[in-house]
Amino acid sequence: MGAGAAVQLALAGIFLMRGSAASEPSVPPAPEAVLAATAADDPLPSEVPSATAKTRKQKRFDRYDKDRNDGISREEYLLSRRKAFAKLDVDRDGKLGFEEWGAKTTAKFGGADADKSGVLTRTEFASTALKPRPAKAKCVCPAAAPKDEADD
Known part of the structure; x- marks a missing residue:
C-alpha cells in the first residue's frame, strides 16, 4: 500500500508541474495599429502643423x-x-449707461484693490491680467502598450 501511495503522489506531482507550467500568462500579440505605427520609418516633421x-x-x-x-x-x-x-444692459431698458458699461471693470478694480485704498499697486494691478485659457488637446494618440518587465 505504501508503494501505491508513493506512485500516486509521484503522478500527482507530475500533473501539477505540467499544469502550472501551462498556466503561465502568455503575452498577447501587439495590435496591428501599434505595429504599423512603430514599424513606420517616416521621420517626424520638423515643424508643428498649423x-x-x-x-x-x-x-x-x-x-x-x-x-x-x-x-x-x-x-x-x-x-x-x-x-x-x-x-x-442690466436694467434692460435698451440703453447702456456709463455705470452699466463699466460695471465689470469697476467690479474688477474693486476686487483687485485689496487694501481698499482706491489706488492699485503694481502687485494689485498684476492680478487684473487675463488668465490664459488651458490649451485644448489637438489630437488623440493611441496609448502606448505597457512594457513588460520580463522583456528587459
Missing part, C-alpha cells in the same frame, strides 16, 4: 452663419454684438 488661413476663415464664417445657408445676414452678423450688449 491650420491654413483658409481653414481659419472658414471656421470664422461658420461661426457667424447660424442657419448654415452659406450666407451671413445682417442679423447673423450683429448677433454677437446684441448678445454682448444684452449682458451689459
Whole structure:
C-alpha cells in the first residue's frame, strides 16, 4: 500500500508541474495599429502643423452663419454684438449707461484693490491680467502598450 501511495503522489506531482507550467500568462500579440505605427520609418516633421488661413476663415464664417445657408445676414452678423450688449444692459431698458458699461471693470478694480485704498499697486494691478485659457488637446494618440518587465 505504501508503494501505491508513493506512485500516486509521484503522478500527482507530475500533473501539477505540467499544469502550472501551462498556466503561465502568455503575452498577447501587439495590435496591428501599434505595429504599423512603430514599424513606420517616416521621420517626424520638423515643424508643428498649423491650420491654413483658409481653414481659419472658414471656421470664422461658420461661426457667424447660424442657419448654415452659406450666407451671413445682417442679423447673423450683429448677433454677437446684441448678445454682448444684452449682458451689459442690466436694467434692460435698451440703453447702456456709463455705470452699466463699466460695471465689470469697476467690479474688477474693486476686487483687485485689496487694501481698499482706491489706488492699485503694481502687485494689485498684476492680478487684473487675463488668465490664459488651458490649451485644448489637438489630437488623440493611441496609448502606448505597457512594457513588460520580463522583456528587459
